[in-house]
Amino acid sequence: MTTTSTEVVVIGGGQAGLAAGYYLRRAGRDFVILDDQLTPGGSWQHYWPSLHLFSPAEYARLPGWPMPTWPNGFPPAPHVVDYLSAYEKKYTLPVQRPVRVAAVHRTSSGYRVDTDTGSWNATAVINATGTWSRPFWPSYPGMHEYRGTQLHASNYRTPAPFNGQCVGIVGGGNSAAQILAEVSTVADTVWFTTRPPKFLPDDVDGRVLFEVASERARALATGGGDTGGVAGLGDIVMVPPVKQARDRGVLHAQPMFTTLTADGVRGGDTTDKLDAIIWCTGFRPALRHLQPLHLRSDSAAGIALDHNHVHGEPSLVFLGYGDWTGPGSATIIGVGRTARDAVTDLVRDVLD
Known part of the structure; x- marks a missing residue:
């Protein structure tokens, strides 16, 4: 060569x-x-x-x-x-x-x-x-025993394959919220996050996020206090599909499970049977x-x-x-x- x-x-x-x-x-x-x-x-x-x-x-x-x-x-x-x-x-x-x-x-x-x-x-x-x-896949007990479908958000395309199923969505960021919003139109969904998701105000979009991030950088560069940047506002941008999911009442997260079973997941005293899990884990x-x-x-x-x-x-x-x-x-x-x-x-x- x-x-x-x-x-x-x-x-x-x-x-x-x-x-x-x-x-x-x-x-x-x-x-x-x-x-x-x-x-x-x-x-x-x-x-x-x-x-x-x-x-x-x-x-x-x-x-x-x-x-x-x-x-x-x-x-x-x-x-x-x-x-x-x-x-x-x-x-x-x-x-x-x-x-x-x-x-x-x-x-x-x-x-x-x-x-x-x-x-x-x-x-x-x-x-x-x-x-x-x-794509990052976290490690949880039972991942190899689970018999349903598992895929990362990087392999998600459309909600059609999940029609009529019960689907677990894992992750507290924008990908999880947007995929949940779409999948929930054809399937039952259960949203799992390691901490309660933080939603940005409805009028905040990428323009505001960039300016907030830039202001944080300017403050740190000049010796000012850390404003927290975008993280101080929230995690999830309320784009139209996510707002619609909120209006449909499906935008509710529950604590992260601890173990996968053959037909679902378990966390504490709670079990959920799931046909599929979509890992929106970054x-x-x-x-x-x-x-x-x-x-x-x-x-x-x-x-x-x-x-x-x-x-x-x-x-x-x-x-x-x-x-x-x-x-x-x-x-x-x-x-x-x-x-x-x-x-x-x-x-x-x-x-x-």
Whole structure:
């Protein structure tokens, strides 16, 4: 296989990778974006069809070019995929796909990125792999004895397979609330959470959430008190389907079960017979390809970072993983700001 050289390898061609590419192109740098997907759109092309953004299109934009408006409420996932695809073409970003990155190694001049199509030598690496490929499954007694259907939210598509069944929904976040809202239209549902879910006020959407997260970051950066950010407001955005579920009286959670049985779950003195369980239990950063670097861990957030780069290693940047890499950096509008700052620092401290 061939070995090619460039200044920067961006790993991941979703919204974070594209935002990084925009600022690298604007800075006149030589770079490549390696994406393991068959087509543009990042993880948005894999979400369930009914998923919508939390904000109007004009508040969900990558740097340089706004998302086209959506006439009926908040845009659905396919609209986001179309936008990301068009964005990539508009700025002629050098995305290569499908390319799977197997490992990243340090070299005397930077890094060697090994892939299934060859290797790249680079001065710097921007890691923007997201979390979608690493769904998190918690471990509970009896998971292997349960005879019903179990699937993670990453594999959920429509409520049709659960018609007429009794379905357990596990998780206290937005995915759980939205999937419950949809499944409950065709099935009986039981919602399990480790703590009571916190609902945002009806008039709070993604615009407000991003501003709250940004205000927290500004306060912390200037030595002010911690406002709590978005967590201080609540967890679940009251998008229309969730409001409708509340109006139907199905948006009630019960404490998390402790054990799965052959035909359901048990917690304390309570048992529930369930035909299926949907685990809406989140994701973890996809970082396996970085194992050869032996990066130092921080018990609170994983790999220890200074702003967006690895502690003591400004040439290795992380982008788009949520508060770990910047306020709102896992959102379309938020990743643009963190990408701008990360690329500015990279150019100043490493590339120039």
